[in-house]
Amino acid sequence: MRRVTSRRDRGSATAELAVVLPAVVLLAVLGVWAVAAVAAHLRCVDAAGAGARALARGESPAAVSRVVAQVAPRGATVRLRREGDLVVVEVKTTVPLPGPWSRDGPGLAVGDRAVAVAEDAWP
Numbered sequence: 057m058r059r060v061t062s063r064r065d066r067g068s069a070t071a072e073l074a075v076v077l078p079a080v081v082l083l084a085v086l087g088v089w090a091v092a093a094v095a096a097h098l099r100c101v102d103a104a105g106a107g108a109r110a111l112a113r114g115e116s117p118a119a120v121s122r123v124v125a126q127v128a129p130r131g132a133t134v135r136l137r138r139e140g141d142l143v144v145v146e147v148k149t150t151v152p153l154p155g156p157w158s159r160d161g162p163g164l165a166v167g168d169r170a171v172a173v174a175e176d177a178w179p
Contacts, residue, residue: 096129100149101170103127105145107124107134114174135148143174145169
């Protein structure tokens with residue numbers, strides 16, 4: 057059976073694709089950005105936890121910073137401090153948009169904070 061098409065329908069698929077394609081590309085970029093942000097956040101969680109455990113054991117701040125830097129995402133900022141009997145490690149980073157927009161585009165801030173009781177606080 058032969059399908060009859062009119063002249064008005066010619067090129068409509070191309071026009072629809074031209075309208076939908078930018079939206080599909082935008083959704084793909086946002087999806088990749090979301091996955092990258094979740095991965096960076098999880099690395100911040102792991103780095104903060106490892107740093108807090110090491111600092112609570114009494115390791116030096118330089119050694120703790122090295123441990124955290126090995127686990128944390130590249131370019132992350134690390135803050136170590138002590139609050140009474142507690143040690144606190146904060147790890148933060150910014151996840152840029154993927155692709156050509158990474159330099160000038162917005163970034164998504166992610167991070168985590170871990171707290172542990174210092175071993176020297178125990179009687």
